[in-house]
Amino acid sequence: MERFSLRREVDRGPQFAAAVQTGLAAVQKTIPPQFFYDPLGSALFGAICHLPEYYLTRSEEEILIQRREEIAEALGKVDQLVELGSGSARKTRLLLDQLARGGLEYVPIDVDVALLQQVGHELLNEYPELTVSAAVCDFRRPSRALRDILKKGSRTAVLFLGSTIGNLDRTETVAMLSDLRTVLAPRDVLLAGADLRKPKAILEPAYNDSLGVTAAFNLNLLMRINRELGGHFDVRSFAHRAFYDEDAGRIEMHLVSLRDQTVRIDDLAMAIDFHEGETIHTENSWKYSDGQIEAMGREAGFEVTRRWTDAAGWFGEFLLVVR
Numbered sequence: 228m229e230r231f232s233l234r235r236e237v238d239r240g241p242q243f244a245a246a247v248q249t250g251l252a253a254v255q256k257t258i259p260p261q262f263f264y265d266p267l268g269s270a271l272f273g274a275i276c277h278l279p280e281y282y283l284t285r286s287e288e289e290i291l292i293q294r295r296e297e298i299a300e301a302l303g304k305v306d307q308l309v310e311l312g313s314g315s316a317r318k319t320r321l322l323l324d325q326l327a328r329g330g331l332e333y334v335p336i337d338v339d340v341a342l343l344q345q346v347g348h349e350l351l352n353e354y355p356e357l358t359v360s361a362a363v364c365d366f367r368r369p370s371r372a373l374r375d376i377l378k379k380g381s382r383t384a385v386l387f388l389g390s391t392i393g394n395l396d397r398t399e400t401v402a403m404l405s406d407l408r409t410v411l412a413p414r415d416v417l418l419a420g421a422d423l424r425k426p427k428a429i430l431e432p433a434y435n436d437s438l439g440v441t442a443a444f445n446l447n448l449l450m451r452i453n454r455e456l457g458g459h460f461d462v463r464s465f466a467h468r469a470f471y472d473e474d475a476g477r478i479e480m481h482l483v484s485l486r487d488q489t490v491r492i493d494d495l496a497m498a499i500d501f502h503e504g505e506t507i508h509t510e511n512s513w514k515y516s517d518g519q520i521e522a523m524g525r526e527a528g529f530e531v532t533r534r535w536t537d538a539a540g541w542f543g544e545f546l547l548v549v550r
């Protein structure tokens with residue numbers, strides 16, 4: 228049997244074009260965050276995870292390293308291990324050491340095809356008992372890819388690490404979890420990592436790093452429009468802005484126009500006007516409390532049964548069981 232397979236759900240190119248077309252025609256211009264992750268964007272995100280200010284990765288790694296036995300035991304015997312937004316799967320490896328013994332099917336789901344291919348093959352080399360069934364899919368509607376991959380009678384654990392859940396607001400989270408729930412069986416489990424609420428003084432530097440990597444990550448969206456859609460953005464005429472909205476409990480990222488300007492996008496036959504100070508809203512990164520995670524889980528048919536945090540209490544790893 229082939230140990231690696233890859234499913235492409237849809238062609239992502241037209242989706243990017245459609246998102247840019249509608250997003251830049253809106254009153255508050257927006258481009259949704261899943262489009263950050265072209266090859267350069269994924270590489271820049273990988274660099275963000277090494278930044279001193281970006282505590283999220285290290286906090287979650289601390290939990291997974293210190294509690295890996297406990298977590299693996301709580302996950303139980305797993306036949307199929309799904310990962311939503313698998314990315315580089317850097318932290319996943321910490322759990323695979325425990326879970327891949329005795330055969331396991333790993334099911335990474337991501338929007339970056341090249342990364343899925345690369346990581347899939349790396350893992351096959353590292354774990355001889357593993358098979359990999361990868362799928363190119365947006366994690367917001369995971370059932371589309373999972374319906375064909377999950378087998379009847381197999382026990383499934385789903386990983387949703389790295390506070391990827393933070394890109395979804397409460398309504399979107401419940402919709403995503405409810406969709407996931409439709410392809411899971413009672414007692415299947417979900418391990419979700421969430422960045423917890425904390426002072427602005429810690430949160431804001433994590434999204435405004437001193438090297439400017441997060442700025443490059445954000446501005447790369449404009450480069451991507453230039454590369455893929457024939458855009459004419461002068462990237463130097465825009466600036467990165469990220470701030471914490473304490474009442475809402477979320478980081479907002481924007482690209483700010485530094486002057487009045489009109490930008491053409493050839494492939495979309497568009498000319499977009501920006502006035503000085505106008506922004507494109509590119510990301511929300513929600514910071515959730517324990518109670519919110521529990522409430523969203525319950526609404527979607529899951530029960531939180533375990534919770535782990537790092538020593539500082541900055542990041543939470545939640546085990547949700549299908550009711």
Ligand code: AVJ
Nearest residue numbers: 275389390391393394441512
């Ligand atoms: C991948 C969504 C978890 O929100 O912290 C990092 C993305 N954006 N720096 C986050 C991100 C800017 C990241 N997530």
